[in-house]
Amino acid sequence: MSQIIxxxxxxxxxxRILYKTILRLHRGLPEELRDLGDKYARDEFRRHLQCSPMEAQLFMTEWAKYAVTITSQLGLKGKAMGTIGGELDSNTVEMLKEDQVIQLYELMLAAKGLEGDTITAKDIHNSK
Structure with missing residues (x-):
C-alpha cells in the first residue's frame, strides 16, 4: 500500500488492517502457536479499544514491529523457516509493569502447555 493511501x-x-495482517501471518505458524497467537492478538486489540492516543500509537508501533518480525521468520510460502520468535532483552523486561509481567508469564505457560499453573509475587521477583 502506498504511503499516500x-x-x-x-x-x-x-x-483493522494491522489486525487482519497479523491473523493472516499467523496462518503460517504451527497450529498450536497459531491458536495461541490469534487468541492473544484478539484479546490485546480488544483490550486497547479505549486507550489514549499516546498508548494507541505505541500499541500500533509494537504490533507493526511484531508483524515485520513474523514476516521475516516465515518463508515465501508462509511457513516457518526455523525458529519463531526471539529473546526479550533485559531492558524491555525491566520496563514492563507488574501486570504485563504476569501476562507475559501466563503467555509463556500457555506456549509451553502448562496452562493452569499459578503465578505468585515470588515468581515475578525471581524472574527479574
Missing part, C-alpha cells in the same frame, strides 16, 4: 485511512481502518 495509508495517510488517508482513519485510525480505525489502520488498526
Amino acid at each position: 495509508i495517510d488517508q485511512l482513519t485510525h480505525a481502518q489502520k488498526v
